Amino acid sequence: TPIYYRPTKAVIDLQAITHNISSLQNYIGPTIQIIAVVKANAYGHGDVEVAKTAIEAGATMLAVATPDEAVHIRENFKDIDILVLGASPHTFIPFASAENIILTVFSTEWLQLAQQYTPLLNQQRLHIKVDSGMGRIGVSTKEELMELYTIINSSDDFLVDGIFTHFATADEEDSMYFDNQATLFKDFLGALPQKPRLVHVANTATALVKDPSLHYDAVRFGISMYGLLPSSYVGTKLPFPIKPAFSLQTELVHIKKMQAGQSVGYGATYTAEEDCYIGTIPIGYADGMIRKLSGQEVLVGGKRAKIVGRICMDQSMILLPEAYNVGEEVVLIGCQQQEEITIDDWAHKLQTINYEVPCVITARVPRVYK
Amino acid sequence: TPIYYRPTKAVIDLQAITHNISSLQNYIGPTIQIIAVVKANAYGHGDVEVAKTAIEAGATMLAVATPDEAVHIRENFKDIDILVLGASPHTFIPFASAENIILTVFSTEWLQLAQQYTPLLNQQRLHIKVDSGMGRIGVSTKEELMELYTIINSSDDFLVDGIFTHFATADEEDSMYFDNQATLFKDFLGALPQKPRLVHVANTATALVKDPSLHYDAVRFGISMYGLLPSSYVGTKLPFPIKPAFSLQTELVHIKKMQAGQSVGYGATYTAEEDCYIGTIPIGYADGMIRKLSGQEVLVGGKRAKIVGRICMDQSMILLPEAYNVGEEVVLIGCQQQEEITIDDWAHKLQTINYEVPCVITARVPRVYK
Ligand SMILES: Cc1ncc(COP(=O)(O)O)c(CN[C@H](C)C(=O)O)c1O
Ligand SMILES: Cc1ncc(COP(=O)(O)O)c(CN[C@H](C)C(=O)O)c1O
Numbered sequence: 001t002p003i004y005y006r007p008t009k010a011v012i013d014l015q016a017i018t019h020n021i022s023s024l025q026n027y028i029g030p031t032i033q034i035i036a037v038v039k040a041n042a043y044g045h046g047d048v049e050v051a052k053t054a055i056e057a058g059a060t061m062l063a064v065a066t067p068d069e070a071v072h073i074r075e076n077f078k079d080i081d082i083l084v085l086g087a088s089p090h091t092f093i094p095f096a097s098a099e100n101i102i103l104t105v106f107s108t109e110w111l112q113l114a115q116q117y118t119p120l121l122n123q124q125r126l127h128i129k130v131d132s133g134m135g136r137i138g139v140s141t142k143e144e145l146m147e148l149y150t151i152i153n154s155s156d157d158f159l160v161d162g163i164f165t166h167f168a169t170a171d172e173e174d175s176m177y178f179d180n181q182a183t184l185f186k187d188f189l190g191a192l193p194q195k196p197r198l199v200h201v202a203n204t205a206t207a208l209v210k211d212p213s214l215h216y217d218a219v220r221f222g223i224s225m226y227g228l229l230p231s232s233y234v235g236t237k238l239p240f241p242i243k244p245a246f247s248l249q250t251e252l253v254h255i256k257k258m259q260a261g262q263s264v265g266y267g268a269t270y271t272a273e274e275d276c277y278i279g280t281i282p283i284g285y286a287d288g289m290i291r292k293l294s295g296q297e298v299l300v301g302g303k304r305a306k307i308v309g310r311i312c313m314d315q316s317m318i319l320l321p322e323a324y325n326v327g328e329e330v331v332l333i334g335c336q337q338q339e340e341i342t343i344d345d346w347a348h349k350l351q352t353i354n355y356e357v358p359c360v361i362t363a364r365v366p367r368v369y370k
Numbered sequence: 371t372p373i374y375y376r377p378t379k380a381v382i383d384l385q386a387i388t389h390n391i392s393s394l395q396n397y398i399g400p401t402i403q404i405i406a407v408v409k410a411n412a413y414g415h416g417d418v419e420v421a422k423t424a425i426e427a428g429a430t431m432l433a434v435a436t437p438d439e440a441v442h443i444r445e446n447f448k449d450i451d452i453l454v455l456g457a458s459p460h461t462f463i464p465f466a467s468a469e470n471i472i473l474t475v476f477s478t479e480w481l482q483l484a485q486q487y488t489p490l491l492n493q494q495r496l497h498i499k500v501d502s503g504m505g506r507i508g509v510s511t512k513e514e515l516m517e518l519y520t521i522i523n524s525s526d527d528f529l530v531d532g533i534f535t536h537f538a539t540a541d542e543e544d545s546m547y548f549d550n551q552a553t554l555f556k557d558f559l560g561a562l563p564q565k566p567r568l569v570h571v572a573n574t575a576t577a578l579v580k581d582p583s584l585h586y587d588a589v590r591f592g593i594s595m596y597g598l599l600p601s602s603y604v605g606t607k608l609p610f611p612i613k614p615a616f617s618l619q620t621e622l623v624h625i626k627k628m629q630a631g632q633s634v635g636y637g638a639t640y641t642a643e644e645d646c647y648i649g650t651i652p653i654g655y656a657d658g659m660i661r662k663l664s665g666q667e668v669l670v671g672g673k674r675a676k677i678v679g680r681i682c683m684d685q686s687m688i689l690l691p692e693a694y695n696v697g698e699e700v701v702l703i704g705c706q707q708q709e710e711i712t713i714d715d716w717a718h719k720l721q722t723i724n725y726e727v728p729c730v731i732t733a734r735v736p737r738v739y740k
Pocket of ligand 2: 311312313314315407455536572573574575590591592593594600725
């Protein structure tokens, strides 16, 4: 493990991830496979370590967003099945075939371009993406689906290994849009002369709170593998407790007594109303703690303290409840003594979703594992 | 150069950086040194390539925020002077001494802890940080300064190589707070028995629009090295034109005709009012194009197109002005034909400063250079 001199780090609890996967497996039963969604550097948790943990916990496939992410996973794991959920350029096909990476297909044009690489080293496994209402990628008519299916089946170099779709509103209480998507997918699936090996439609929300028939052959487990809820609605119907894996911490690098009337930070926007202690922490917006988090609370000495003034690129100032020493631990996300600050707290402050928070913690922040 | 299969990339124009540095050198004159501020992965532009360009353009020192950034620069550049602007733990001192990395000092306690590593391999150069009003790090009384200066001078292992401060409001029209900081620093400097080798106080705004006497021995050139303005006020007083270096582009990976009434994206929040073309681009919030940018315009075929619906983790949808083919270039930041979208446009949409935008474009987006 490399040495980091700056005390700022994200601490990832891999046991929490193991717990979340085992609990899901227990809930869906042993015959349904788990596809661990480790795209986007495992939602910012670190792709390699999370992938390792997920495989050990029983996941049979890893899903990534881009071909480049698949390459990175394959460099570290020789045997596990990898599915690229997003578009891959046809230029990636020779590599994918050689490295046994499963690709998503949703265009006949792409398949025609794919022919130029045949014969392939290995038969290229493909999952057909159906756009049942997400409006992102996928075939959206049965005719397109059948055309695609037929072209693939007519070539020895390609195989329809799976078919899938993705829901736009699985985490919402109102299920009308969701039901329409589910029905449409079922209808498309029924049109195929033969069921592919792996049919999968369920993201976390679908896996946890929708009809178990939608588990099909496998569920794609993303956000709750990391111990976060897809939505507060899903939180009200959770079949098992989940444990968050991500925490973020640093240390005080400077403490100073400020006199009433003195100001702090760019624009001198925060002025002390009375004499107080100001601490400086070595984390800023270039770490992904974006400026909009000014005013957010952190934990120090088991107490809450506010970020005051504007967040700088590499540092931030906090109003300390009392004098502490350099080196005192500061928790930005996670628990300290009786207190806790969650990713959801950050998401609330940022008016965004919890998914975004760890993804945007930049590469400058080392991920360390416990 | 590694191969990237996903077409999303940040293209960095190193000639623009050269131009900005040369123009500054021309403006401040040949006797004032330029410290290139390459912290935070060179404000997201890529530390190694920017450092190389800055050195070639005449910068005599590189400034970073953290010891870890200094280590990375030193791995790539054996000889250049490197200054760590932020706090370094005392445990870093043996490495800093061995690798000739200049550290910032602002605490006698730290200096006392530093003694345990003596005798050092090389004399450790230190720059004293004065907190003249930023309220971040630094000594804030003349007594502390003198104490620090005396301890350092009494040891053969350490040298006062420089002294500096940082302004909180250099980019604002109102100069009262700024003038107070400048006066206080001058007073502190005058108290030293001998001027250190390198006195530096000027960030971009100070260097460009304040009294040239504040250039002292060197200026710390950050934001405008990258061709961005510290503030619109500074823009009204620029002594030379600057050129932006950062652009962000991708390609369409899917195009579909949508019927009026059909919806797009998570939550199905965008519904087509009339039949239209929707394009999908492989960039999302895990790339640092955060969800708040929903509704932002991008450029395609020389025309403006809006991001519709919620931005996903790895993909986004845009309302196309007409049908395009897969592979069509999409510019998110930069120029395309007659149109331009700037980092300032993003900052405006995000209600933040331009500094934050490239810093938060995550490591998943490769930086390529032209
Ligand atoms: C195709 C696909 N399957 C499965 C998942 C896992 O979803 P969840 O994390 O809710 O379990 C995602 C996540 N999507 C992200 C969030 C996105 O595209 O924005 C996905 O795009
Ligand atoms: C000590 C110091 N010197 C010089 C600079 C360069 O400033 P500019 O980019 O305006 O030229 C910075 C940047 N600071 C960043 C922006 C921060 O701490 O938030 C700095 O912290």
